[in-house]
Amino acid sequence: MVLIDGFSVLKTINFSSRRNLGSPVTVARTYNTRNIDELILLDIDASKQNRAIDKFTIMDIATELFMPLTVGGGIKTTKDIEMALKMGADKVAINSEVLRKPSIIREAAQEFGQQCITVSIDIKKVSNSYKIYSHTHGLLLDLCLFDFCKQVEQLGAGELLINNVSQDGLMEGPDLALITLITNLVTIPVIAAGGISAPSDCTQVIEAGALAVAAASIFHFTSYTPNECKESMKANGISVRL
C-alpha cells in the first residue's frame, strides 16, 4: 500500500504526522521488482482538496507495474472511475464518497463490474468501540461500523479494504479482533491494513479472517521484504504466491 499527498509518497502515523518519501513512481518500481501481489495507491488528500487522484500519476505507475493496481483518492463519480481504469488501474477504492452517498457503490458496480469496486473504510478504536473515521472531515462518524460493512456488501462492493487508523504507521501489530468481527459479517474479500510490524503479523491477519494483508511501513522502514512475509505465511500453511 502506498499513500500519497497528490504527488509524493508519505509515511504517516495514524494517517497524520507525515514524512515525505519521494516519488510514487520510484516506489512502485521498487515494489514491482519485489514480488508483491498487488499495489494499492491511495491519495489521502484528494477528497479533502475536492479533486480526484492525479491521472498522470496513475498512468506513470501503471506503465511500470505488471501486477494488479488499485487506486483511490477523491473518487466520486463513474467518470472518475472510468478515468482511473483508462489510466491503467484495475480496481478503484472509494472511501469518502461512500460515506456521503453509499449508492455510488451500486452505480459503480453496475457500470464497471463488482470486481473492480473496492470500498475502503477508515476505522478508529475509541474507548473500546470501533468508529468509522472520516479522513476528509477529520472526525468520527456516528454510524455503526458493522451495519455499514453489511450495507456496503449489499450495494455490490467487490472487496473491502479496512484501514485501522489507530494502528496506522505504528508497526505495533494489527488489531486481530476487529478483523475477525468484520470478516464474520461479510462474505466479500477483506483486505486488512494497519499495524503490520513483522512477517508473523501477516499470518495472524489471515488466520483472523482477512483474505489479504496490506502493509506499507514495514517495507519502508524495516529490513523485512514482501517475500519474507510470504515465506513466513507459507511456513504457517497459508497459500501464497512466491
Add this chain to the structure above:
Amino acid sequence: MIVVIDNKMGNIRSVTNALSVLGAEYIVTQQPSDLAKADGVILPGVGHFQKAMFNLNQAGFTEEIVNYSKLGKPLLGICLGMQLLFDSSEEGGSQRGLSLIEGKVLSLKKRVNNLAVPHIGWNDLKIKKSILLGGVSDGDCAYFVHSYAVSTVEQNVIATTDYGLDIVAAVEKGHIYGVQFHPEKSQSSGLKILGNFIKLC
C-alpha cells in the same frame, strides 16, 4: 508488427505497456484493415461477451479476424478476448463467437460451489509443454479476473488452474492462442508469455 485490436472495451493500456517494455513494435487499432499489416494480432478484452462480439461485428473485425486466422500467423486472445475465439458463451445469448477454436464458454457461478465469482486473484498454473508457455514453470502463478470459463477438447488445452474445478487457463490450436488470465498483470511469468508470443510473430 503486432496489431492490438481496440474493441472499445476495457483497458488495453496495460497490454501495450507490457509490449513496450518487451520492445515489441505494435499499433493499437479500431480499423479492421490494419490486420493486413500484422505479423501478430492481440485481442484483449474485459467485459461482456455479447457486447464484445457486437462491437467486433459492428466495426467489421469479425470477418477480418477470421481471414487473418487462415494465414497461419499468430493470434492471442486475452481474458474475454480468449473467450471470443470459441463458438458461443452462456454470457452471449444467441450471439456467436469467432469459432476459431471449437468449444463454448460456461458460467462459473453454476459450476463452482462455495467459491466467490468473479474469480479474482493469483492462481497457480498446471502447464503442458508449449511454445507460448516456454520458460513458465508448473506452479507459477497468474492473475485471473473472470466469471466465465472455456470448455473445449483436451488437445487444445495447454494450461489449467484449480478453482474448485479444473479451469482452462490457456489454449493453443495451430497459431491461435488464448489465455484466460492477464499476462500483462502476472509479473515475470506473464511477461515471459507475452515475450514468447512476440517471438512467434
